[in-house]
Amino acid sequence: DIANRSISIYHWNWDKPVEYVTRESERCGNKKITKYFLLSVFPDGSMDYYKIEDDTSELYQRYESVFTNYKSSVFEPELLISTQDYQALISDSKMMVLPDLKELDFRLNAYRKDKEISKSKLTRLLKSFVETNEEYREEIERILKNLNKNTYQYQEVVRKASKAGNPPLINLATSLGRKFVKHCRDTSRVVFNPCLKSDVVKVFQHIYTLKDEEDSKKLYYYVGKKEPMKFTLVNACHIRRITVLEGALDDDFKKFIFDQLSVNFIRNNDYTVVPFLRKYIEEFKKLNSQ
Incomplete structure (x- = not known):
């Protein structure tokens, strides 16, 4: 040229x-x-x-x-x-x-991977999630059926699966994982994972x-x-x-x-x-x- x-x-x-x-x-x-x-x-x-x-x-x-x-x-x-x-x-x-710095501050302060959630509260979150995300009903019902502890650490509920250690209940790398984290954050202010990159990138695309x-x-x-x-x-x-x-x-x-x-x-x-x-x-x- x-x-x-x-x-x-x-x-x-x-x-x-x-x-x-x-x-x-x-x-x-x-x-x-x-x-x-x-x-x-x-x-x-x-x-x-x-x-x-x-x-x-x-x-x-x-x-x-x-x-x-x-x-x-x-x-x-x-x-x-x-x-x-x-x-x-x-x-x-x-x-x-x-990104919204107040939201960023909230997520970082609200999240700790060793923070715990009760089985009953986790059950309520999973059931409320499937009400608006019917396509994941089969997976959510399987997770509900396998809940066998009274409490779960946040990292046990949602995180990216790795070869080391036990797998989480929900893999953060999947669409189910990302949507469930957003649902919990938006409806109950429960931050299982900040998900900063996947959320913020929408602002910059x-x-x-x-x-x-x-x-x-x-x-x-x-x-x-x-x-x-x-x-x-x-x-x-x-x-x-x-x-x-x-x-x-x-x-x-x-x-x-x-x-x-x-x-x-x-x-x-x-x-x-x-x-x-x-x-x-x-x-x-x-x-x-x-």
């Missing part, structure tokens, strides 16, 4: 030229030098690349105004997208999406948008993971802001932007945090610096 200056592995379907602009600043002695990098993409998928470093030019001043005016202690402009009737600025932020109720020209989004099993809590997602400078963030333009976050050839089939054309700008920069 870069060598031929043409997009070949992505179906480009915007019928007007589009410009993508990024900024790069570095200090040279006491002076800060700022450059702008522009990638133009045409309706046929062909591309042109430019570096703009003459700070007296009208084009430089135009970009400088946008990137400077929308920079704040929270937001850092990343990518300016311009096409006929539309212009939008994507900014990174210092805000991140995290896919691309989520958050409306600005006070300003229709702004939209916030964060980008999760396509593969939940690769997720870890340290990978909290940055919230990014789209600010509409010209036109409106209608469905067509919004789809045009977000489709470019879900390509499968930039980050090993995962989402990109900004439209993938920024990666092309970086590739052009490397090519022109050689």
